[in-house]
Amino acid sequence: MRPFTYTRAEDAAAALAAGGRFIAGGTNLLDLMKLQVETPDALVDINHVGLDAIAPEGEGLLVGALVRNADLAADPRVRRDWPLLSRAILAGASAQIRNRATTGGNLLQRTRCPYFYDLDTPCNKRQPGSGCSAQGGFNRTLAILGASEACIATFPGDMPVALAALDAEIRIDGPNGARTLPAAGFHRLPGDTPERDTNLEPGELITSVALPAPTGGRQIYRKVRDRRSFAFALVSVAADVVMDGGTIRQARVALGGVAARPWMLPEAQALLDGQPPSAALFGRFADRLLAGAKGHGENDFKIPLARRTVIAVLTEATGGDAA
Amino acid sequence: MDITLTINGERRTLPLEDPRVTLLDALRQHLDLPGTKKGCDHGQCGACTVMLNGRRINACLTLAVMHQGDEITTIEGLGTPEALSPLQAAFIRHDGFQCGYCTPGQIVSATAMLAEFREGWPSNVSNDLSAPRLDDEEIRERMSGNLCRCSCYPNIVDAIRETAESVA
Numbered sequence: 001m002r003p004f005t006y007t008r009a010e011d012a013a014a015a016l017a018a019g020g021r022f023i024a025g026g027t028n029l030l031d032l033m034k035l036q037v038e039t040p041d042a043l044v045d046i047n048h049v050g051l052d053a054i055a056p057e058g059e060g061l062l063v064g065a066l067v068r069n070a071d072l073a074a075d076p077r078v079r080r081d082w083p084l085l086s087r088a089i090l091a092g093a094s095a096q097i098r099n100r101a102t103t104g105g106n107l108l109q110r111t112r113c114p115y116f117y118d119l120d121t122p123c124n125k126r127q128p129g130s131g132c133s134a135q136g137g138f139n140r141t142l143a144i145l146g147a148s149e150a151c152i153a154t155f156p157g158d159m160p161v162a163l164a165a166l167d168a169e170i171r172i173d174g175p176n177g178a179r180t181l182p183a184a185g186f187h188r189l190p191g192d193t194p195e196r197d198t199n200l201e202p203g204e205l206i207t208s209v210a211l212p213a214p215t216g217g218r219q220i221y222r223k224v225r226d227r228r229s230f231a232f233a234l235v236s237v238a239a240d241v242v243m244d245g246g247t248i249r250q251a252r253v254a255l256g257g258v259a260a261r262p263w264m265l266p267e268a269q270a271l272l273d274g275q276p277p278s279a280a281l282f283g284r285f286a287d288r289l290l291a292g293a294k295g296h297g298e299n300d301f302k303i304p305l306a307r308r309t310v311i312a313v314l315t316e317a318t319g320g321d322a323a
Numbered sequence: 324m325d326i327t328l329t330i331n332g333e334r335r336t337l338p339l340e341d342p343r344v345t346l347l348d349a350l351r352q353h354l355d356l357p358g359t360k361k362g363c364d365h366g367q368c369g370a371c372t373v374m375l376n377g378r379r380i381n382a383c384l385t386l387a388v389m390h391q392g393d394e395i396t397t398i399e400g401l402g403t404p405e406a407l408s409p410l411q412a413a414f415i416r417h418d419g420f421q422c423g424y425c426t427p428g429q430i431v432s433a434t435a436m437l438a439e440f441r442e443g444w445p446s447n448v449s450n451d452l453s454a455p456r457l458d459d460e461e462i463r464e465r466m467s468g469n470l471c472r473c474s475c476y477p478n479i480v481d482a483i484r485e486t487a488e489s490v491a
Contacts, residue, residue, distance in 0.1 A: 001343045003341070003343070004342065004343070005342070006342035006386070006388050008389075008391070023386075023389075026384060026385055026386065026389070027366060027381070027384045030345070030384050030385065030386065031365050031366060031384060034364065034365070043342070045388075045389050047389060070378070070439075070444070073444075073445070074442070074443070074444045074445065076453075079445065079452040079453055080453070083452055086445065086452055087447070087452075090445065090446055090447040090449075091447050093468075094366075094369065094467055094468025094469075095379060095432070095435075095436065095439065095446075095465055095466075095467075095468050096366070096369060096372055096379050096380050096381045096432065096468045097366060097381065097384070097468065099375075099378040099379060099380050100375075100378075100380045100381070100384065100385065228464075229447065229463075229464050229467035230367075230467040230468060
């Protein structure tokens with residue numbers, strides 16, 4: 001690790017005033033600091049600022065940014081009304097990491113692209129302008145959607161994919177006041193600035209995540225990966241599907257592991273609304289959701305894998321035989 | 324700067340000249356508690372598992388300076404050669420190790436895992452999120468943060484299952 005100064009903030013205002021890199025669970029940031037991928041001059045410890053409660057808000061739930069992943073997954077209200085969120089969190093990392101990692105930190109974890117971790121190779125996300133080693137390199141786990149010439153990294157997390165499908169809202173405080181972002185619009189596609197993972201501005205702090213009223217729909221998180229446990233997604237699908245008799249009233253579907261952000265397309269979802277479920281319909285939806293998908297050699301398999309996983313999840317969510 | 328924390332029930336003061344010291348290195352190199360092991364030092368192997376205020380965490384992925392006032396439990400706090408903890412005795416009975424390097428982490432992790440299960444926490448393989456049952460698949464999933472390069476997993480699962488049944 002490079003040297004840094006350490007400050008413990010006792011409340012959010014003090015953290016915002018301190019000026020420095022916020023550290024909460026530290027499960028990703030410290031790992032990257034050991035490798036000198038991250039080299040902050042100043043760490044501001046936000047573990048003691050509060051923001052660690054889960055409380056009702058209207059018919060929804062307000063989750064503090066410092067709520068640990070394990071506590072959120074085990075919360076009886078979340079298990080009952082937003083099981084997609086519990087499932088997505090439990091599908092990620094290990095119990096030790098979930099006990100420490102936080103709601104805000106999970107949103108801010110960095111890519112696991114191997115070149116981002118390797119200081120000896122070019123990486124535009126780590127060192128803007130240096131180049132992308134993944135294109136033509138080891139890219140089996142990397143993006144098939146929304147990538148750019150500059151970067152084909154994926155966002156690695158599970159929880160934010162569920163938050164996008166659940167239409168959650170990210171609440172932020174900062175030097176220019178409080179604001180909100182939809183979970184589906186929190187992360188950025190790389191474009192020509194892959195060093196920016198999210199739409200959080202410098203100095204801003206995630207304070208909470210708001211879950212809207214539960215839809216009462218069938219919620220499924222399916223994660224496809226190389227190992228059964230403690231591995232990142234090759235492809236994941238988060239779905240919340242509300243049925244109305246024999247037709248789909250509303251479906252929200254987000255893909256993980258395929259882009260630099262959870263991948264959702266409202267115009268694709270509109271294909272499903274009011275329609276009776278069928279294999280043909282789900283195929284058309286998957287094709288629309290994956291329109292423009294591009295493999296880079298090693299990761300070509302992700303395109304048909306994502307298509308099949310979407311169809312299987314929608315089949316299960318609409319009461320068909322689980323494929 | 325000095326920090327004070329409680330380790331295995333004893334208040335300890337830790338002088339820190341540099342905030343870069345991880346909790347793991349503080350335990351092993353500054354506090355003379357080498358039972359907690361350094362494996363990968365990146366949170367992937369679980370050899371460094373300790374309990375922080377009763378919850379299992381990777382001691383390699385947190386800074387000692389962040390733990391002023393916290394309670395830490397290490398393998399040294401779970402049992403002694405004369406008075407083994409139930410899981411320590413079960414690991415010996417079932418031969419749940421070969422080289423033994425991952426064993427402290429396995430035992431601290433399993434101790435906390437059984438407490439999580441008693442609190443009703445679900446896992447990724449729980450069919451019913453509200454009423455999980457601790458079968459072998461559950462034990463393997465809940466222990467997936469602890470690797471054993473000697474691959475003593477079947478015996479580790481046997482030791483944990485027996486302990487879970489005896490204290491249930």
